[in-house]
Amino acid sequence: MSNRQSNELIAEIINLEAILNLPKGTEHFISDLHGEFEAFNHILRNGSGSIREKVNILFNQELSAEQIDELCFLIYYPEEKIQSLRFQQPLPQNWWFEAIENLLVIVRFSSSKYTRSKVRKALPETYAYILEELIYQYDETTNKKAYYKQIIRKIIELGEAERFITDLAYLTQRFVIDHLHVIGDIYDRGPHPDKIMDSLTRYHSLDIQWGNHDIIWLGAVSGSKACLANVLRICARYGNLNLLEDAYGIDLTLLKSYSRNFYQENSHFMPKKNPYRKLTLTEINDAMKIQQAMAIIQEKLEGQLIKRHPEFQMNHRLLLDKIKNDQLMIDGQPYNLINSCFQTIDWSDPYQLSEEEEHVITDLLQQFQHAQKLNKHMTFLVEKGSLYLSYNHNLLIHGCIPLNEDGSFQSVIFNGKKYAGKSLLDFFETNIKQAFAKPWQTEDFSTDIVWYLWCGEHSSLFGKKAMKTFERYFIQETETHVEEKNAYYKLRNRSDICQYILNAFDLNEFDAHIINGHTPVKLIKGESPIKAEGKMLVIDGGFSRAYQKVTGIGGYTLLYNSFGMQLAAHKPFSDKKTALEKNDDIISTRQIVDRQVKRLKVKDTTIGATLIKDTIKLKQRLEHVTRVSSN
Known part of the structure; x- marks a missing residue:
């Protein structure tokens, strides 16, 4: 028995140590897909x-x-x-x-x-x-x-x-x-995030870092009515209500009926042009009215949530109670309101949902939580996802690590405990998973934290002081629309700041990088995706057609193989039909980020570190078996 056991252990040790000396597999990094399935699918197929x-x-x-x-x-x-x-x-x-x-x-x-x-x-x-x-x-x-x-x-x-x-x-x-990294924002804007999710569920090896647009979908299924209102509003804004109806089986009959009864034509709420299909007149009118309805419901629900949690320090976002005679006071300055659609607001209690609104949002929440395909996709997102990942000397994160102007980590207090840097992200991730595990709890702390991640000042996914959705809809003066970014987005250009962040996540290697998505790189204006002397790589280059006029390209991806790291900048993708007819590939320009002096092997990777530990344990077992046998 001991001889057979020894032989098995020896064979496994030989196997593992041989694997450790194979070349490192190729990692593929992709970000900010925003429902653009055809471009994503092509990039996935051509690597x-x-x-x-x-x-x-x-x-x-x-x-x-x-x-x-x-x-x-x-x-x-x-x-x-x-x-x-x-x-x-x-x-x-x-x-x-x-x-x-x-x-x-x-x-x-x-x-x-x-x-x-x-x-x-x-x-x-x-x-x-x-x-x-x-x-x-x-x-x-x-x-x-x-x-x-x-x-x-x-x-x-x-x-x-x-x-x-x-x-x-x-x-x-x-x-x-060998392995795919999706660094956030699979959902919103583009028409087919469901098809992207279907592809990912079949992919052989991957991980996902949640983006801010993914989090509101997770929040909606987890029981957050405020997240749900945002999802509906954005789908209406981008002419993608059919995603909910056709792909996920959500019946919008009650919502459409309510919106038609209470809201009128308002050109400011016209859906954006859908690049994949022409909307019918009925679809345009419904999207216009649903967007108004959900914008108001969202303001009410978010106001209730802010009042529930003074610790969120978001009272400055309570705006409905500051409206008088079609004027809004902001920092003592009066602004005239435009595009008004406030007919469902009770000014004596502006954050209270009407009976009809309560009925609509409850119906939608129940449907989201029982939609089979949607729940399958959200479950996969939770199982394969995280807020950040330390992998092969790289820190993968969609948004930011909230920083003060001096480069130190911003701290925030929740439930009497202070969090900053890595501990803040760990706290957020724990609450995301707790909220998803108990979707029947709709106004608990964890569920509300998921919404906070969408728009809270100290959120690692939002990365701004305040979200100005209300101002963009209802105030003409553009100075009120500005969303002030966290200091991270300025400081990430400095290699010492990036190394400070990497050290906090136990990534002390000289070749470590932070890999970000979230903020489109404006190549057309000369911005580089490679920052901080190569320590920071930003790979949101505009997969979403809504961003391509700003970025000037059709997206960035990153490849990391045994020879080093290459950034690929892609021209916008036409469509699958044209590509097949003309053999019209996405034209990609490669840029070397890091070239390895010595070819990387499996032993140099995160998986390799695990295999080395396994090998040590096997050798210890072999010594024990040999010792017992000799006695």
Whole structure:
């Protein structure tokens, strides 16, 4: 028994120590997707240009530029590309043969940094044995050449070539990226966050850092009526109410009826132009009235919440009780109100919901909490998500670490206890999870903290002094619209401040970075995503079409492999249909952030640190077994 146990321990130690010396897998960082599924899907499929890079390395002497384009799109969209080529003309046998051989070359190359066991686990069950034979054909030019070619011919003869090519294409996508980091804001503005979430639930390895727009969706399902009002208002503002109805099965009949009865046409509340589809006149009118309704309900609910929690120090955001004769007093200055839609406010108790409003918001909350697909997505968001992540010497966070002007951490007191820096983020994350675990508690502290993260001054997700939604809707003077940013966004340009933050999260390595999303990088105005001598990387470059006129690009992504770190700036994506017809890839410009002097191995990573601990424990067990056996 002891000999067998010793042999098993020795085999496992050999295996782990061998894995530690493999090259580090490629990490893919992506942020601020804002429902832009088609652009996200394309970036995910092409690995931010990694697949094209490998195809160029392998075939630049053998294939023309047009053939390379076709091969890349065969990997990105195998089913659609084959269908498109078949529509043009019948595909001869030699096309299928060459396509399979080329894809096998790419799969072998892409999988070369993984153990055979890991590769085997990734193979589709149908062809696992055949694929393993073809991937590991080390003597293909000698003894087994005819054997391998016969396998491919038989696959074609049996009509399985299309399915086989599709499997090879998705294997390539799988092997090119080892792990995905989504640094927040999957939701709002764009039309298809649900499709992004569907893709993420199927992805082989990932983590998510919550963004401020994700948090209001989590808050709505967790029982926060104030978060729910924000979700509805933003969906109406961006013409995305069909997301709620069609994707998540939320019945808006009661809300539409209420809005039609109490609100009129108001052009200031017209939904923004939806870039994916033209709204009908009825949809425009409903969105216009629902946005008004939810803006007022939101102000009332947020006022109630602020009064419940004096410790939030947000009394300056209680505005409804400061309105008199269509004027609002702000810091002693009167402002005339525009776009008024205050007909449902009882000025003797302005923060009290009317009976109809209470009925509407209760109906919506119940639906959100019982919507099966929405709850599946939110559960996944909680399971895979966090406010921050320390991973492979990098601190991943969507928004900020609230700072004072002198660079020290801002402190805030909740329930009599002071929090700052890492402890503040840990406190927020604990409350997010507690609120989600008890969605039936709708006005408890944890649920209200989730809303605070949306717009509170000391929120790591908001990062501003105050959210000026009310002023932007109802006051013409633009000076009242300004949202003052936390000092973090100025100080993050300094390497000493970034290192101070990294040290607080136990990231003391010289090559450590902070990786942010949240604030679009205005490349068009000369802003750089690389700040603080490379210590700070901001990868919100405008996936959302609403931001692209400001940023001048279609998004940033980041790649971190065994050779170092590269930032990719992407041109705006047209659409999937055009891309397939013209082999129109997202044009990406790469910029080296860090180049490793020595190639990184698994032992240099977060996972490697765990494996090293496991190896030490195994060696200790082996010593114990050997000692017992000798006695």
